[in-house]
Amino acid sequence: MTRIIQEASLLLTIVITESPFNANLAILEPGEKNYQAAFEGIENFQFDESRSYGFNISESGDMAIDGYFVEKTPVKTETFDVATQQVVDREIEQTLLIPFQLDFDIGLLSIFSDQSDTSKLISRIGEASGFSFPITETQLPIGRLYANLQDREWSIDVSSIRIQNFEAEGGLSGTYTIKDVGDIRIRELIDSHSSDITILRANIKTPSQEATFGFFQSGTVRLYSSLESEEPLWSEVKEITREAYNG
Structure with missing residues (x-):
């Protein structure tokens, strides 16, 4: 034992x-x-x-x-x-x-x-x-999460989002991963496809820390950077994620 x-x-x-x-x-x-x-x-x-x-x-x-x-x-x-x-x-x-x-x-x-x-x-x-x-156990609302991140005085750089049931030109639809998303474009995509966004990856920078996260509609948060579980940025990201569930 x-x-x-x-x-x-x-x-x-x-x-x-x-x-x-x-x-x-x-x-x-x-x-x-x-x-x-x-x-x-x-x-x-x-x-x-x-x-x-x-x-x-x-x-x-x-x-x-x-x-x-x-x-x-x-x-x-x-x-x-x-x-x-x-x-x-x-x-x-x-x-x-x-x-x-x-x-x-x-x-x-x-x-x-x-x-x-x-x-x-x-x-x-x-x-x-x-x-x-x-x-x-429930789905993470990516749209509300992104809005909560924007409310903080942080630098939020979205590197990619994945959208299911995305309709492209020519009547095609499917799951698409969109990279290098600008601030205006990401807001438009979230407003129009909020319930269909399955993954959002973003680099978050505060005055004292920086890390890259992946937020999954399934309820998973993935950390891509070296950051310990009780450091301030991770703790705040958990709080922001919990707030997103509240609506």
């Missing part, structure tokens, strides 16, 4: 500080009561060999919980048996580690893993906390 914890702690550091990384987002109901329910539930739902899955909290406080979900699953693999000189099937145990952060101040769950793990983690957190607060 100690080895698993050490590996998970190392993975959490690597995922958050190396570029790029994904944060798959879901909406929490914020508040002290929900924070306490989550903390107590997760703390009492630690990894157990007999259950083969559970949680470990790496840090908590200030209405946030950082940790990881641990799950051991059997995996079939082919290997070479030297004694028989044959390829044989064997079953090994694989340890899945999913780093996450529950932020009950702004009301956001961030999962630093593949998007396919999001539903699983939401279900396990609900199980651990007795489903005492809602967690909602």
